[in-house]
Structure formats: structure tokens, C-alpha cells
Amino acid sequence: MSPYIQNISASYVIRSLLPRPCGTYILRYTTANDDVISLIKFNDNSKEATSRDNYIVLSIRVDETIYKNYIQHYRLPCIVENMHENTSQLLDIYNQQQKNSKTSAFTPLRHELILPPEDEDWFLDKKHFLDIDFNRIQTVGKHNQGTCTAIWQSDKQNDIKIFIKRFTKNNLYFRHELSLLKDLCHFSIVTLYGQYSDSRFSYLIFENGGESLESCCPLKTRLMKTKMRFISNVGFQISYAMMYLESKNIVHRDLTASNVLINSFGFIRVADFGHAIKKEEGANPLERSQTANEINRFQFRFLAPECLPDSKRKGTTEKPIDFSHADIYARFSSKSDVWSFGILLIQLMLDDPSKPYPNIVDANDLLQYVKEEGKIHPQPSECPMDVYLILERCWAYEAKNRISFSDIRDRMHSLNTIFN
Template sequence: MDDFGIGNAENVQILVENSPLTAVGLPESSFAEDSFHERIPSRFRRLDELGKGQYATVYRAEDLEDSKKIVAIKHLRLLTDCERTHLGGSTNDLREAEILSSLAHPNIIRLISSFNDGPQKTLIMECMDFSLEDVIRDKRSLPEFLFSHIMYYLLHITHGLAYLHKEKVVHRDLKPNNVLLNVKGEVKIADFGCSKRYCHSDPRYTKQRGSRTYLPPEVLLCSSVVNETVDLWALGCISAEFCTRKPLFGVEGEGSDLAQLTRIHSILGSPDSEDYPEGQVKGIDVSKFHRYPRVPPNEIIPKAHDVVHTVMGKCLVYDVGKRWTSQACLTHLLQFDGEGTSFHVPDPWPVPRTARRRESLIIPPAKRRSEQITPLESSNTLDLSINEEEEESHSPSKKPRLSGNLQEKLCHSKVRRKLF
């Protein structure tokens, strides 16, 4: 048994109390094999793949013992010794389950249960319909982000961050793809594979980190001072993306830490020595970076709303000590929305095409074909077959075979006579 109460395939321990998965000690027959050689309890029927990352794959599944409730099943790949060494001895496969099991907030994805099957770690979580990235990229579903949309997303994301930081948890991989939504208007922060318990007395840098595009400069520079404000830098990037519809600091190709830093400096302007107080960045002379002039947020994205300029200006700050905290950001957003209308689901609520297509994937083909037939088409087919049977029963001999076009015209005339 490991430190977090996760057993093996012969002794499955449920992490979350009052979970619907209350069986302990599931036998081997309780697991179902699939084509990917990953196993899940047989009470779940896998539907489709939701996403795949470097360390995990997420599927959507039905819980056959809970009214076919839709859940998300996340298979965490076992890290190799080389990967663990590169990530500083990280045990993210266990840490994600431990952290999620201790969290309970409407803006944080909910962990239903967790189990081990040998080296395979699996999390069962509530399932959402699409991500914020899907909405941002799909301009057809939402041609332009209105102020109500921006405030709604920012408020809910910041609420979740404020709760995480209060619980001493740093997400470290906040980005639009890890902000999940559903058709009801719920917004939840997900994917805690890079998250970590934070201690102010020991803010040491670790090698594990999230997507480079949303990382702050101190992480790219391997700073010795990394705290919860890394999530606020990512929030500033997301706020800009509502207007740009693409990553603000995106670098073509795989890029590198140096290319990412250069991209940040070229947009915000180069940092000065006072932007990195003594001890934050060791062994790096920031004065040797190529010099770019400082650019205020309202010049970076002139057409953005004032709230976007404010969040960018307070979150995209080089000095960690001057960067907004999640609570300060939340307080400002609440003051900005004096009437509290931004907590109402904005109209229209965008549902990207990817989510609509996904719904068709889980419907069996036969059922999908039957649902595509309209009542009029169904009655046409029925009436036509009855007419043919009646004519054959009254005909003493078999009718000659008609050509395709003539047969089609005859069918239409029969249907028309029957309907009208």
C-alpha cells in the first residue's frame, strides 16, 4: 500500500469518501481489457478519447451501475527512471490523486475515485463537455468575446485559483486547455499532473513544470524563488487570449526556453535589474539580454477591454513580489463587477463544434441512422412498401423490372398519392 491509500489490482482502495465506487478488493474479473492494453473496472464502458498528453490519456466512459452516468477516466502512464530523474524525482502519478482527493470547490474538477492496476494509475473524475481552448479557437461558435464572457471566465478561474492557493496548492500548468466547461455553464480547473503543495518557508524550484507558452520568466530562468504567482502569470496570458484568439507568447515549432524568453521580452519589453531582486535569478545577468522597449498592455492589445488590460498589467509582471495574488485579482474583479451580473451564464453560451461532433461519436450507428429519419420520411417508406405488397398480391404475374429513373418517379407518385 502506498502513502496515499492506493492499492494494487487485488486490493483497490477508494480515495474519496462516500464515492459510488465503494467496492474494496476487486478481483481480476472486475477489470476489462481494451485495445490499448489499459484496464478499467468492468462497470465502465469506454466511449471515446477526450485527449492525450505526454504522461496521460483521458477517455469518456459510462458508469453502467450508476444510471449510465458519464465520467472521465484518466490513465496516468508510469514514469521511467530517466523521466523521474529529469523531473526531480517527481511522483506526479500519485501526487495528482492525493491533491485532488483533498479538494472540493465548484471551480475545481472533482475526483470520484482512484485505483492502481499494477503499474497503471487511473483516476475517475467528473466529465466536462469541452475546454476553454475549444471555445477560443472556434470563432464560429463565438465570433467575438463579449465583456460578459470575459468577466464570467476570469471570475470563475480566479475563484478556483484563490481556493487552490488558500489550500497551499500551486497548479503550475494553467492554460485554456486545462480549463474545462460544460453546456450548463460550469467552469472548472483540471489536470493537476504538475501541481504541488506549496510551502512559503521552502519555495524551492523543481524541474517539473507545465506548458512553456504559459510559464513565467522566473521558471524559464530556473529561479530559486517560485511561488503561487506562476498561476497568475498564466491567468494574464489567458486574459489576452480572449482577444488574440491565440497564445500571446506563442513560439513557432517546439521552441526553447531562450526562444520563449525572447518572445516575452519582445512583447512586454526587456526586464531591468530591479525586476529580479537579488536572489531570485542566480548566475544570470539580465542586462545581457537583447534590449526591447517596455510596452503597456493597452498598446499590446489596443482593442481589448479595460479589465483585460488591468489583468495583463498586474499579472504579466517580471518581479514575483509585485505580481498580483489570486485573492487580489479576485477582489479587483468583484469590484469591477459591482452589480454581480458576471456570475450569470452569459448569453449566448458558446458550444464549440468539437463538442457537438463528440456527442455523435457515442451514439451507436444504428440508433444514429434511425434518429436521422424524420416522421415524414418514415411514413413515406411504410406507405410505399404497403402499396407494393398490395399490387403484388393482386397481380397474377410478376411485374417487369423498371429502369432506375422510372422506378424513382413511380415511387414518388405513389407516395404523393398516398400523402395527399
């Protein structure tokens, strides 16, 4: 491996390219002697590696009227032994690939982007954000002080649609989301662009991932084929995103249709990481601090049995037991997210998607129904049996017996292939 090849974080690539003109590409960090350092990833030099394994990822700011996203990543073979000494060949490879592809139009490379050291705080300049109006969306979140859509405007580029979440100063959930999302970069996870603050509030800037998936509920179609295509497509994307979170040891803990976004192309973004925790061995003070409130801050209708408190103390009529903070932390896992995923798909078929188990009026009654009696959500009349059979495996009472997100992804892919 060339000593000049180094890693650049994928999230930093996206933040750096977004405000740049189309055609900008990332090639290097600045260094003391300004050596050229190539891109995001380069395979190790193990003896088993072949020439096809040695590649560079070229990231380009593209015209979103041609592509469906702002940034495109191209995997280019590293066929030049000393690529850092002849960067023009990198451009030649890219241009030749595009000419040979079926894409009739592509964004030509115009500008090399030389990166400064990464800003750990991810500060952005507010002056580039326009059309901010927190009165436009009246609802306030559980842990924030309002959200709104806005525009990120820079010279020589199209406006970027963004989403802003506002927090009171020194809000723990602001720091928590910022800390978690800085380390995430996946197509089906909402992208954090950065933050800014004023005298009263702190703000997180996200990509505008579209409307809440809950806005699509219930699915109104007479054609089973159309319904199955939608469900399997959504299920595939969400399960793929959850596999990524699992690889990062992150448990979402609030996976519902209201916390998933869908855009006009049908692309999914899992969002709202205010409840999420990063499971680590030993001390984990940042994530544990997020359990400082009572268990009741979670939505019982979406929780797995192990995450619910007991319905009452044995032999008494007292109120439900509240878990200790450590208990809450321990009981949530990727398998509890699998349970919530199953309830999320049920939401797509309910007249009131905010109320799974529609026959249970008081959510506290779920403590006995789910935890004590081991019952699962009944099959809605609009739910295809092929889907419900998968959901039943999401709702195995013992967490270890539940289907994995990788198996869910594969099953959703199979259903999508059948109904397409």
C-alpha cells in the same frame, strides 16, 4: 460543542454519495457503540458564537435533472442541544426549509448513509464503469497514457458522466495527482472520484467537467457586452479556484486554457495537476520529485519571468542555463500562477490559443523578450481595455508587485455586474 460532533471530509462525502440513490444523505460514521455523529462541520463553542453560528452541513444526493450538480449541501441551524439524540428533527428542518424555498421541486430524503472508515487509497470497483474506449480521444498527455470519457453506473440512479486518465504502472505523476487531489474539494476544482488499476495501467477517475476552455477560443461575437460577460465570468471562477489553491499552499504551475474545463452551464473546473506542487517548509520530497525533468518541460509562453531560465550565460553563446531542481521549486509561487492566469485570458482572444505572443515564432526567444527586456504580451485587437488593464497588473515584472487573486476576483465580479 457536543462531544459527538466530528468532521467528515467534504471529498469523502461526495465520493460516498455519488453511487447512492437520490435522497441518500450523510449523517454519521460508524462507531463502536453506533452513536450518531453529525455532519461535515460544526462551529466552535467560543463565547462570541451565537445560535446562528452553530450549524450542521447536510449533504444530499440529488436528482441532477432538477439541480445542476449531483450533490447539494445544506447549512442547517443546530437548534437542538442534543441533535445526536433526535435525528428526526434534522430531517424536519431540511424538509421545512425546502418547502419554504422558491424551489418548486426538491429531492426528498429517503436513506441515511452510514459511512465506513475512509479508504485512504480511494479504490473504486471497475465493474461500475462502462463505455471505456481510450481510442476515442487520440491525444496522449504529457505525463499520462491517454484519457477517455466513460459512464459510472450504479443501481437506482442516473448514469454519471466521468473522465478517466490512464498512467503506466509506478508512474510518479499518478501518485502525485492522487495525493494532491485527495485533499481538495472546491466547486471550481475538478473533483477526483477515486482510482483503480489493472495489470498494465493505473487509472484516475474524475468528474466530467465538460470541454476544454481552449475549445471556446477565440471568442466569436460581435457584441462587446457578450464578450465581457464571458471573460469576467470565466475570470471570476478561475480566480476563486486559485484563491482556494493558494489557501492550500498549492501552486498549479500549468494554468492554461487547455487545463481548464467548462461545461454546458458555463461552470469552470481547473484541472490537470500533474505539474502542481505543494509549498511546504522543510523537506517536501513528493512535490520536489516532480521537478526531476528539465525546465523545458514547462511551456515558456505561460511562465513568469522568475520561472524562466536566463537566455544565456553572460559573455558566452552557450545554451540557456537550466535551474537546479531546488531553484525551480523555489521560483514558482501563487504569483507566478497570477502571471499565467493573465496569459490564459489572452488565449480567449487569439486565433491560435496555443500560441500566446503570436509574433514570436520560437518560444526560446521569450527568454530575452520577457525575462531580459521585461516586456509583456501585447494587447490583441479583440481584447477590451477594461480587461487589459487588469492583465497588465498580472504581469508586473516583480512577483511581489502583481495583483492578488482575491483582487482579480473582485474586479471580475465588478465587470460582470456592469455588463449584466
